Amino acid sequence: MAEQSFHLAAPVAGVTLALLAALGPTAASAAPPPTDTAGVAGPVTAAASRFVPGPCPEPPEPIEALATARCGVLEVPENRDRPDGRTIGLAVAVIPAVSAKPAPDPVVFMAGGPGGEVFDDIPFLVSSGLNRDRELVVMAQRGNLYDKPGLxxxxxxxxxxxxxxxxxxxxxxxxxxxxxxxxxxxxxxxxxTDLSAYNSTENAADFADLRTALGFKEWNVYGHSYGSNLALTYLRLHPQGIRAVALDSAAPAQYVSxxxxxxxxxxxxxxxxxxxxxxxxxxxxxxxxxxxxxxxxxxxxxxxxxxxxxxxxxxxxxxxxxxxxxxxxxxxxxxxxxxxxxxxxxxxxxxxxxxxxxxxxxxxxxxxxxxxxxxxxxxxxxxxxxGxxxxxxxxxxxxxxxxxxxxxxxxxxxxxxxxxxxxxxxxxDRTADVRVPTVSSVPVLFINGTFDMKTGASWAPKTARTLSHATTVQVPGIGHWVVPQSPCAQKVLASFLNDPSAPDTGCVAGLRWEPFTITPK
Incomplete structure (x- = not known):
């Protein structure tokens, strides 16, 4: 699994009513009338956010989960402080649940980076069981590969x-x-490109708009690295419809510098x-x-x-x-x-x-x-x-x-x-807007690896002080982005999503790191 830093555009085909209906009755009623934007070469005049169904991105290495996914583009204002400005398009995929009777609340994933390419993360998410019991929603944060514009x-x-x-x-x-x-x-x-508009406040608003545009009453948020930073900002600014939040390799917004x-x-x-x-x-x-x-x-x-x-x-x-x-x-x-x-x-x-x-x-x-x-x-x-x-x-x-x-x-x-x-x-400078603790009673799970040299595990309990229903877990011997590397972390996350009020963390007890390599003298 590639480490992310701390680390193009997908054509939008003509939209049909059948594609819109495939999103489900709630999403179909929430979405605007279909529009053909296949010929759009770049951003257009800003309007209210909306989801436009379309083809899935085609990465160089095919991603099996995209074969059955519902895809499209979320159109949002580039800068919400400039309502007469242009609109940008963010690539979206909704991956079906494996279960025949999935839970109604999906998981939305927030990728690391910032700037990490989210579609390449899908195989890790699927192999970690994120879509076992509920749909998995991924969206490329503004400026990413397959977005318009790409940064x-x-x-x-x-x-x-x-x-x-x-x-x-x-x-x-x-x-x-x-x-x-x-x-x-x-x-x-x-x-x-208005570079000042590519920030965590706008990113968080994009995800809030996505939930509404897809017609989900509530969903669960899973954020990794910078995605955990974004998830906390999202929870602080747009708490509506958030059932639970899982933070993997947490980089809390109030501390990152x-x-x-x-x-x-x-x-x-x-x-x-x-x-x-x-x-x-x-x-x-x-x-x-x-x-x-x-x-x-x-x-x-x-x-x-x-x-x-x-x-x-x-x-x-x-x-x-x-x-x-x-x-x-x-x-x-x-x-x-x-x-x-x-x-x-x-x-x-x-x-x-x-x-x-x-x-x-x-x-x-x-x-x-x-x-x-x-x-x-x-x-x-x-x-x-x-600062x-x-x-x-x-x-x-x-x-x-x-x-x-x-x-x-x-x-x-x-x-x-x-x-x-x-x-x-x-x-x-946007520090006054983002270096703010998130205060919430929404259940939050922190999963950190003890060997992580990018986002130290000790930040989790500090951040949890303002989160009244928080659980912190440290997995020995794991570095950055814990869940794809740890079957135990996968079990903890699945338990949390099934019952956010009482996750089962029992498998963590007794875990040890991989033995160190011993070379001859």
Missing amino acids: ACPELDRFHARAVGLPSYTPQTEKLMADAVKQCRDRLAADG LPFAWANAREGLDNVYKACAAEPRCKTRYPDFERTLNEQVQKLEANPLTLNVSPPQGGDPVKVVLDGGALVNLLVAKAIPFADFPAAIDELARGNPERLAKARAAGSVAVEGQTAHGLTQSILCSEWLP HSTSDVLKAGREAFPAWPEPVQAQAPQLPFQDQLCRIWNVP
């Missing part, structure tokens, strides 16, 4: 592919990334250290795991390694630069399995960087256009960055990892150079 940044995808052969945090790398961001922003702005990334990395890595120390074979074989990692971050940042290695996907060797920043980002992104962490660091210290170098080389095989970087930057620059200076990030890095060199401490893991990039992106 992909192939310029940035090409930079990331090239960056595996560059030092992580040099001025040259920063300039190349800034140039890519500027090119993308200039292109999107020239197309008339760039310094937040360092605290998460520390918490997850500390839990990996503790797990190794609690496992006799790991403790014996890698007694100085933490010290060895600290030494390697220092050593590589002072003297980066340059290698030519073949990506794990295959193909010709590519140039890879392995420095302290690259090492940290590989660990936070879980570019290698947690079970291999101690072995990989031990191999590196013994002069064998092959395992980590190949993981770094994987980034050279980038698929252009999959991620809506425009949505990523708009949310990051309006909701996560404001925190570069010195705040450095301070958080020093507190989390005092032994690491300053160039590494100064950049939030996986989110480098954001102060400069956000000056280029230039969207308004």
Whole structure:
């Protein structure tokens, strides 16, 4: 399962009354008269939100669940503060339940990122049982692949592919990334895209409109990573019709900022250290795991390694630069399995960087256009960055990892150079609207993995303080996006959806992490 960052348009065919009726009597009565928008090349004049049935997206790798799904486009105002503005289209799929007698309340999924491509997540959701007893609704958040407009940044995808052969945090790398961001922003702005409208408030309103447009009296919300952030915002602003909310790898809106990334990395890595120390074979074989990692971050940042290695996907060797920043980002992104962490660091210290170098080389095989970087930057620059200076990030890095060199401490893991990039992106500060705790009596389930280095498990109980019917679950040894990786988490989620007031969390007791890889000395 690919990690998401913390990380085009589907044609709309002519609509028939038969397609509209296929959505069910409630949806048919709630929807407007059918309209043929097959020839629309881009956004049109804004109007009230509506769902227009149409063909499902056709990903490069076919998704079996889409063969029986009801699909279409939710048309919404790009900016609800500008009623005379244009309309955008968001791709939607309603996947039928496996059960012959499904529950009437579906599950709607909110993807991570921000900017993650949701249709690629469908196989993971289906294999996790999300549509076993109820319909599963997925919608591409505004700007995503299959939306109109799409906010992909192939310029940035090409930079990331090239960056595996560059030092992580040099001025040259920063300039190349800034140039890519500027090119993308200039292109999107020239197309008339209102980048200030791509934010969590509008995203939440889109989902509220979707429930109404599809005719569901109530539904359940399942959000992962940024999707959990969005789910909390949605619950706060549009509580109507929400039966229950499940938050996987929670990134609570009131806490998310760039310094937040360092605290998460520390918490997850500390839990990996503790797990190794609690496992006799790991403790014996890698007694100085933490010290060895600290030494390697220092050593590589002072003297980066340059290698030519073949990506794990295959193909010709590519140039890879392995420095302290690259090492940290590989660990936070879980570019290698947690079970291999101690072995990989031990191999590196013994002069064998092959395992980590190949993981770094994987980034050279980038698929252009999959991620809506425009949505990523708009949310990051309006909701996560404001209110925190570069010195705040450095301070958080020093507190989390005092032994690491300053160039590494100064950049939030996986989110480098954001102060400069956000000056280029230039969207308004929206922190007053989104950094607000959600207060609710709606049942909420938090599921976090103890090894997660992107969204630390300890944020869940803090966030639950204002949620009077909250249950928190920590699954040992799992990283980001728990449910697809843990059969126990799948059972807990299914129990919660069946009875939100009393989920069965019994399977969590006694769970352990996957044993660490032990290599010969």
